[in-house]
Amino acid sequence: xxxxxxxxxxxxxxxxxxxxxxxxxxxxxxxxxxxxxxxxxxxxxxxxxxxxxxxxxxxxxxxxxxxxxxxxxxxxxxxxxxxxxxxxxxxxxxxxxxxxxxxxxxxxxxxxxxxxxxxxxxxxxxxxxxxxxxxxxxxxxxxxxxxxxxxxxxxxxxxxxxxxxxxxxxxxxxxxxxxxxxxxxxxxxxxxxxxxxxxxxxxxxxxxxxxxxxxxxxxxxxxxxxxxxxxxxxxxxxxxxxxxxxxxxxxxxxxxxxxxxxxxxxxxxxxxxxxxxxxxxxxxxxxxxxxxxxxxxxxxxxxxxxxxxxxxxxxxxxxxxxxxxxxxxxxxxxxxxxxxxxxxxxxxxxxxxxxxxxxxxxxxxxxxxxxxxxxxxxxxxxxxxxxxxxxxxxxxxxxxxxxxxxxxxxxxxxxxx
Amino acid sequence: xxxxxxxxxxxxxxxxxxxxxxxxxxxxxxxxxxxxxxxxxxxxxxxxxxxxxxxxxxxxxxxxxxxxxxxxxxxxxxxxxxxxxxxxxxxxxxxxxxxxxxxxxxxxxxxxxxxxxxxxxxxxxxxxxxxxxxxxxxxxxxxxxxxxxxxxxxxxxxxxxxxxxxxxxxxxxxxxxxxxxxxxxxxxxxxxxxxxxxxxxxxxxxxxxxxxxxxxxxxxxxxxxxxxxxxxxxxxxxxxxxxxxxxxxxxxxxxxxxxxxxxxxxxxxxxxxxxxxxxxxxxxxxxxxxxxxxxxxxxxxxxx
Numbered sequence: 157x158x159x160x161x162x163x164x165x166x167x168x169x170x171x172x173x174x175x176x177x178x179x180x181x182x183x184x185x186x187x188x189x190x191x192x193x194x195x196x197x198x199x200x201x202x203x204x205x206x207x208x209x210x211x212x213x214x215x216x217x218x219x220x221x222x223x224x225x226x227x228x229x230x231x232x233x234x235x236x237x238x239x240x241x242x243x244x245x246x247x248x249x250x251x252x253x254x255x256x257x258x259x260x261x262x263x264x265x266x267x268x269x270x271x272x273x274x275x276x277x278x279x280x281x282x283x284x285x286x287x288x289x290x291x292x293x294x295x296x297x298x299x300x301x302x303x304x305x306x307x308x309x310x311x312x313x314x315x316x317x318x319x320x321x322x323x324x325x326x327x328x329x330x331x332x333x334x335x336x337x338x339x340x341x342x343x344x345x346x347x348x349x350x351x352x353x354x355x356x357x358x359x360x361x362x363x364x365x366x367x368x369x370x371x372x373x374x375x376x377x378x379x380x381x382x383x384x385x386x387x388x389x390x391x392x393x394x395x396x397x398x399x400x401x402x403x404x405x406x407x408x409x410x411x412x413x414x415x416x417x418x419x420x421x422x423x424x425x426x427x428x429x430x431x432x433x434x435x436x437x438x439x440x441x442x443x444x445x446x447x448x449x450x451x452x453x454x455x456x457x458x459x460x461x462x463x464x465x466x467x468x469x470x471x472x473x474x475x476x477x478x479x480x481x482x483x484x485x486x487x488x489x490x491x492x493x494x495x496x497x498x499x500x501x502x503x504x505x506x507x508x509x510x511x512x513x514x515x516x517x518x519x520x521x522x523x524x525x526x527x528x529x530x531x532x533x534x535x536x537x538x539x540x541x542x543x544x545x546x547x548x549x550x551x552x553x554x555x556x557x558x559x560x561x562x563x564x565x566x567x568x569x570x571x572x573x
Numbered sequence: 574x575x576x577x578x579x580x581x582x583x584x585x586x587x588x589x590x591x592x593x594x595x596x597x598x599x600x601x602x603x604x605x606x607x608x609x610x611x612x613x614x615x616x617x618x619x620x621x622x623x624x625x626x627x628x629x630x631x632x633x634x635x636x637x638x639x640x641x642x643x644x645x646x647x648x649x650x651x652x653x654x655x656x657x658x659x660x661x662x663x664x665x666x667x668x669x670x671x672x673x674x675x676x677x678x679x680x681x682x683x684x685x686x687x688x689x690x691x692x693x694x695x696x697x698x699x700x701x702x703x704x705x706x707x708x709x710x711x712x713x714x715x716x717x718x719x720x721x722x723x724x725x726x727x728x729x730x731x732x733x734x735x736x737x738x739x740x741x742x743x744x745x746x747x748x749x750x751x752x753x754x755x756x757x758x759x760x761x762x763x764x765x766x767x768x769x770x771x772x773x774x775x776x777x778x779x780x781x782x783x784x785x786x787x788x789x790x791x792x793x794x795x796x797x798x799x800x801x802x803x804x805x806x807x808x809x810x811x812x813x814x815x816x817x818x819x820x821x822x823x824x825x826x827x828x829x830x831x832x833x834x835x836x837x838x839x840x841x842x843x844x845x846x847x848x849x850x851x852x853x854x855x856x857x858x859x860x861x862x863x864x865x866x867x868x869x870x871x872x873x874x875x876x877x
Contacts, residue, residue: 245838246838246840337727338727338817338818339726339727339812339817339818340813340817341813341815341817341818342837393705394704394705394724395703395704395705395710395723395724395727396704396724396727397724397726397727397728397818398702398703398704398724398725398726398727398728399703399704399705399724399727400699400703403703403705403706407705525838526838530838530839531840533634533635533839533842534634535836535837535838535839537837537838537839538815538836538837538838538839541815542815542817542819542820545817545818545819546819549818551729551819564634567634
């Protein structure tokens with residue numbers, strides 16, 4: 157009896173094994189997004205496998221903090237998966253330089269993406285692209301709609317209106333006008349400086365000029381945002397100096413604050429926590445009618461292991477990732493992580509929809525410090541955190557902050573010397 | 574025949590400890606010192622001699638951070654010496670009073686924070702001092718002193734002192750216990766002899782007990798010194814690797830961590846990190862040597 161069962165089991169495994177071997181190719185994906193495991197297994201992979209019979213896909217994520225180290229050792233040992241989820245900028249560039257990622261520049265599907273979207277996974281001269289952009293996060297402000305109607309404040313579009321709205325909440329006294337703290341430092345730079353800044357340095361124009369050395373951090377375009385940040389302090393509520401990132405999130409979702417300087421990644425969490433209606437507005441422009449710029453920051457891409465045994469199948473998968481079908485599955489399953497392809501995606505979440513609608517009205521750019529400029533010591537990104545906090549607290553004058561950052565950058569970055 | 578036999582059992586018994594200690598302490602220590610002499614240039618590890626140290630001490634960008642961290646570290650140590658150790662001694666003196674009731678309860682209560690994880694301590698104090706949800710502002714409010722409250726952890730001028738005091742709160746039990754043990758070893762006869770000569774109460778403490786526990790105070794000082802210059806955990810768990818606001822709480826440990834492992838977009842540099850670790854080692858070594866040869870050898874000891 158027992159033996160029969162064993163035989164049967166053996167026979168069935170042999171059968172399935174041969175059927176797999178006959179045609180199927182299995183692709184393994186390396187990723188740090190273990191939070192998204194079910195999304196991949198239940199939605200993305202079945203959709204791909206249905207459209208591409210003969211290719212099986214395994215999503216094998218590791219913990220975010222361990223991903224870089226694990227991936228590097230796997231690549232060196234030759235045991236890494238066929239597809240590799242790419243962190244933006246230097247971490248992935250180092251993999252390409254070491255010969256671990258294949259050049260995808262000649263893949264037709266790369267035409268579905270704008271230059272800004274591709275910039276996170278290109279060599280400095282832009283000649284080689286090594287990852288297909290998957291998702292970005294957009295910066296703006298999320299606001300409490302009920303608070304706005306209660307106090308009778310219109311959604312601001314210009315800077316003057318923005319500060320008038322903050323004043324109205326200040327006068328009303330029932331809400332903290334804006335929920336942000338400086339304790340963890342990065343919010344001041346990421347949700348402060350790089351949120352409002354692109355309107356001052358005109359997005360890509362200024363960012364690229366800075367990389368080329370044509371503009372300096374002491375220029376008005378780069379110090380003016382600090383002047384504006386300095387005006388935020390009175391609206392941030394008592395003790396904002398020691399307020400942490402979770403504190404700010406809680407203040408807003410508990411309905412105690414009216415405006416939250418945000419990144420779109422907050423959407424899922426806020427939808428779950430807040431029981432009031434929320435809206436979003438983009439960083440205010442100087443004067444009505446000015447071109448607006450938004451920070452549409454590239455965050456996740458996916459590339460091909462140069463040593464893969466199945467380059468054709470891997471490319472088929474990457475082409476599919478670049479397609480609108482993938483974009484709509486991904487964008488709707490993770491509201492707040494926006495697909496980067498040029499074809500607009502129909503999103504269902506109203507808040508996410510508002511964020512993504514700005515792409516049509518404004519010019520997109522990425523965070524100014526992420527490409528190339530944070531490669532040396534002192535690190536420009538980390539210094540920008542400190543500078544943004546100092547600007548808000550008023551401990552340094554904006555011009556001094558610009559001078560200090562410029563000195564630091566010039567100390568190692570040749571085009572700025 | 575007369576030659577004493579080589580005593581193999583000594584080697585055998587020492588071997589496990591020597592091997593383990595070498596593997597986990599001595600080898601890493603010397604390897605760190607060695608690593609500090611290299612640098613990575615174009616994906617290759619190159620021997621650069623003392624260049625890393627030259628950069629650390631002379632390059633304005635690095636030296637400014639280094640001296641800032643070292644200065645903060647000294648202040649951290651000074652607060653511990655001025656607050657933690659005197660309070661520890663005072664508590665021990667009170668606890669050793671024979672007529673104090675519930676002494677065991679107080680002793681345990683004061684010692685308990687020492688065995689808590691620094692993550693819990695850091696998190697708890699962050700909440701206590703939080704200007705939004707914390708109980709510190711409302712407690713001050715209850716006694717009408719709300720105006721004294723400030724977001725201490727977020728202000729450059731207070732943050733480091735606040736953290737030092739949190740650390741004092743956590744570790745005050747250690748000097749208390751050591752001094753308490755030292756006080757208990759003082760024989761009754763000595764105190765009785767003093768009483769007969771008219772030395773009682775507070776003067777008995779200053780004239781008899783304190784000189785007798787001085788060696789213990791010396792040990793506590795050196796433990797505090799080593800502990801503080803190796804400190805990292807509390808600052809990291811409360812303020813993060815950037816040791817904000819504006820590096821005002823940056824000590825050598827967080828500076829080393831940030832440099833060695835990298836942070837956010839800053840890539841790790843094990844070689845500069847090792848150079849900082851070597852500097853920390855040298856500072857602690859010098860401090861300990863000054864104590865051992867300069868102070869401990871001159872300290873008078875009394876045969877009890």
